[in-house]
Amino acid sequence: MLHVVQSAARPASDAVLRSMFAARKSVFVDLLKWDVPVLDGRYEIDQFDDVHATYLILAEPDGTHLGSARLLPTTRPHILDSFYAGLCDDAPPRDADTFEITRFCLDRRLTACERRQVRDTLVTALADHALATGIATYSAIAEMGWFQQILAFGWRCMPLGLPRIIDGTMLAALRIEITPETPSLLESGRATAAALRVDRRVAA
């Protein structure tokens, strides 16, 4: 089930949000060792988790988190312009129809196959949400391994500048174009992945 949560509606979807913040702590703090604030020892919540953030959350019917992403308006302070402006050759993109994708999070409890499904569903949901709400561009920051996966989704990506090594990790900023063509590009991306997949398992 996809939840699109605007912070104004927060009380109604409290369980879904709590489950997401806990999953983010598990992924970004426990697994990836990011140096980001943790609330109450359980929830990863930073200064951008405010009333301006929008969340796309895939969850079980009981609210259990499967995958999520946070969208920040680029007309307000966001991660690229606040911390990583150096990753952009020109000024970081800043427009009413441009949102930054942050905290793309797949639940650690998922199997490899489930992860792929949740990931693809979440990416499709990002494109659909953009088309439904008039977002024309997403910006994002990615570590190199993740960057290759983002390209492989099939949508149109452009680098915003040269990659740089920051705190031992090579990061790059990119721009993702969303047009009415994007859903079919994503579909081609999934077909490409299906054609090249080598770890197909025989169903037991």
Next chain:
Amino acid sequence: MGMHSMATQFMRVVEAAANADDLTAAMAAVTEQLGFQYFALTHHVDIVAASGSAIRLHNYPVRWADYYDRNALGVSDPVHRASHMTSLGFPWSRMSEMIPMTREDHRVLALGRDQGIGDGFTVPAHVPGEARGSCSFANEAGRPMPVEMLPLAQLAGMFAFEGARRLWAMRGGLQMPPRPVLTDRQRDCVLWVARGKSDWEISHILGVGEETVARHIKQACERYGVNKRTYLVILTLFDGTLTFSDIFRRRYYPFPE
């Protein structure tokens, strides 16, 4: 290269490449702008064994390519092994810091130098669930590594690999031979063969001549490129032209009740 021309180049590499020649041309141009002479885009599998299903695109001199193929280096090449340790591009001269180099590795690299292969820069590419791969840029021995261009080479390598992925997935689809399709009458005949009937029995069941049945089955065999009926039945079951339930579950009632 300025930001705009760089982005345009990458888009061209990924999108405008309708075939391997286009991609080779776009990559050759990017490679030169990066200060290298040669590139190699490849999946890390035994290229000879994989015969066409794995990505392999390069403009290496023939003697380099021969050397790689002859030594089946796709799998064991220290450059490829090192690229499994990181998602960051690395100069080949730094490999010994990344992986333990065996005597055989040193021999392989020395052989490469004998062929005139100089220093290179390899960008690892890994999409989960798929064969690992990389994009390498290389120079002849004696030419300096264009150090200031390496961050750009990192990006170029990632976009190039993505372009190759899309192209190869398409090629895979095109390489599938067209599936044989039977006429309805041919299928009927094959179905009765599968149920163990002779041509004479089939001719009575279908109300046609025995020679006609034999001809339908012969033509069906030809469409599948086989000369034995048993094999024809197996292949039609395999590709879904027939199903087991066709053969076993349905009963034939010649006289409607």
